[in-house]
Amino acid sequence: MDLDTKTMIIENNKCAWGKCIFCSFSKKQNVQILSEDKLKQLIENELDGITTLKQLKFFNSGSFLDENQIPIPVQDFLLEKCKQLKTEELIFECHPMFITDKNISRIRKKLNDINYSPKINVAIGLESADNTILKKIKKGITRETYTKAVELLKKYNFYARTYLMANLPYKKDYSKSLNDSVDFALPMSDTICIINAYPYGYAELFDIWLSRKWHPLNKNEFEKITKKYKNNKKIEIFFDDFISYPKFSLPKQKKVDLYGANKFNLTHPYYEVWQEYLADFYIPPKVKEHVLILPCSYRKPYSMSKTHKAIITRLKGAYSYGKIHQIMVSNPGLIPREFESKYPFAKYDWPEAQETPNIKKLYTVVTQARIENYLxxxxxxxxxxxKKPVFCYLKYEAESYIALKNACKNLDISLINLVDKDTYDLFKKQGMKDILINEMLLDKMFLGLAKRKL
Ligand code: SF4
Incomplete structure (x- = not known):
């Protein structure tokens, strides 16, 4: 197989610097330390079946030139593999603390020894060209040390690929800050990569996100400040590369008791961060074409509850079951089925008996805004x-239903509640409990979907 480009991520041992506030990996406990043989095997596996490879991006969450992360025999092994594959460009990441004359001249010598001269592009996370910011984000470099590292690379005929973050905290004017950084780094760099800072649980920046004083940029915000670089051939722009759902590191986070029908348990930052992710970054599974909003349940994860077991069993009979995206609505906001076991969605409770008229009102307002953002x-x-509706299976008097109805109305989306209204009203009048899992209503939900060829 001939490939134009490949990204290889092989993590081994901790980054020797390990202090950047946006970095989660470097703060993880019990990071694996692999033997040289194992590392070589992993590289072999990644390149298996490839005959030629024009460009290889090798990332190891730290520094390629740090022997404790990538031992010299493994560095050499990778260079030899690249030679075999006729690789024209090798990109690897490195903190400037390892961009030393000794390390760079050694790589150059190795390349000369094997008679191979690819373009070597060293990825340096400069993040910002402002020394005050660099100190605050604990990057361990300054403009001056970055410049020195790039000059050294040039001396050995290597190139610099500079990473900048578009949205670092501590600066109000992101646009100006980014422009200043690009102006500084561009003349020295082969390429510039602009990325959206997005932290995970072990990173200090994740705590800042939870404090609601900062957040990753949404698509519009990001595009607004990066659009002037869109057509610059030397600049690559990454809005959501390698972004995943919010990963909480519980040993570090203060565990909180998310219990009670109150404001704390409605607008908790853990929920807000999740809802921001779901609205701004989340991409639903490709196969899902129809939205079905479902109620929450006392038992978590929801699918283990009596209500959800009954609903899921009946839904499975639907022709388009696999295309229906089940999304629960509750005090944390919207929860797509695939996240129901993630923290804190499986660890909260909202006792209805504690609800007051005021909290119900607030619940409706907050939930409507979250639904509107998502939809x-x-x-x-x-x-x-x-014309194409959003479906739900919710009690008519539930605040969640009112919030959903208002949101759909504002967005001009039609909404179909698959709970048959006449039957529901009759059962309610009779004082029936667990109405939503009544067989007759579940049958009508199924028929409601079948009627629309779902
Ligand atoms: S240099 Fe890279 S790996 Fe190390 S702490 Fe900073 S961001 Fe993390």
């Missing part, structure tokens, strides 16, 4: 509109 940002994905 608005995923409108193109699910392609719902005034």
């Amino acid at each position: 608005k940002n995923h409108k193109d994905y699910y392609s719902y509109n005034s």
Whole structure:
């Protein structure tokens, strides 16, 4: 197989610097330390079946030139593999503390020894060209040490690929800050990569996100400050590369008791961060075409509850079951089925008996805003509109239903509640409990979907 480009991520041992506030990996406990043979094997496995490879991006969450992360025999092994594959460009990452004359001249010598002269591009996370910011984000470098590292690379005929973050905290004017950094780094760099800072649980920046004083940029915000670089051939722009759902590191986070029908348990930062991720970054599974909003349940994860077991069993009979995206609505906000076991969605409770008129009102307002954000940002994905509906299976008097109804109305999306209203009203009048899992209502939910060929 001939490949143009490949990204290889092989993590081994901790980054020797390990202090950048946006970095989670370097703060993890019990990071694996692999033998040289194991590392070589992993590289072999990654390159298996490839005959030629034009460009290889090798990332190891730290520094390629740090022998404790990538031992010299493994560095050499990778260079030899690249030679075999006729690789024209090798990109690897390195903190400037390892960009030393000794390390760079050694790589150059190795390349000369094997008679191989690819383009070597060293990825340096400069992040910002402002020394005050660099100190605050604990990057361990300054403009001056970066410049020195790049000059050394040039001396040995290597190149610099500089990473900048578009949205570091501590600066109000992101746009100006980014422009200043690009102006500084561009003349010295082969390429510049602009990325959206997005932290995970062990990173200090994740705590800052939870404090609600900072957040990763959404698509519009990011595009606004990066659009002037869109057509610059030396600049690559990454809005959501390698972004995943919010990963909480519980040993570090203060565990909180997310219990009670109160404001704390409605607008907790853990929920807000999740809802921000779901609205701004989350891409629903490709196969899902229809949205079905479902209620929450006391038992978690929801699918283990009596209510959800009954609903899922009946839904499975639907022709388009696999295309239906089940999303629960509750005090944490919207929870797509695939995240129901993630923290804190499986560890909270909202006792209805504690609800007051005021908290119900607040619940409706907060939930409506969350639903609106989610539906608005995923409108193109699910392609719902005034004709293609959003479905739900919710009690008519529930605040969640009222919030959903208002949100759909504001967005001009049609909404179909698959709970048959007449039957529901009759059962309610009779004082029936667990109405939503009544066989007759579940049958009608199924028929409601079948009627629409779902
Ligand atoms: S240099 Fe890279 S790996 Fe090390 S702490 Fe900073 S971001 Fe993390």
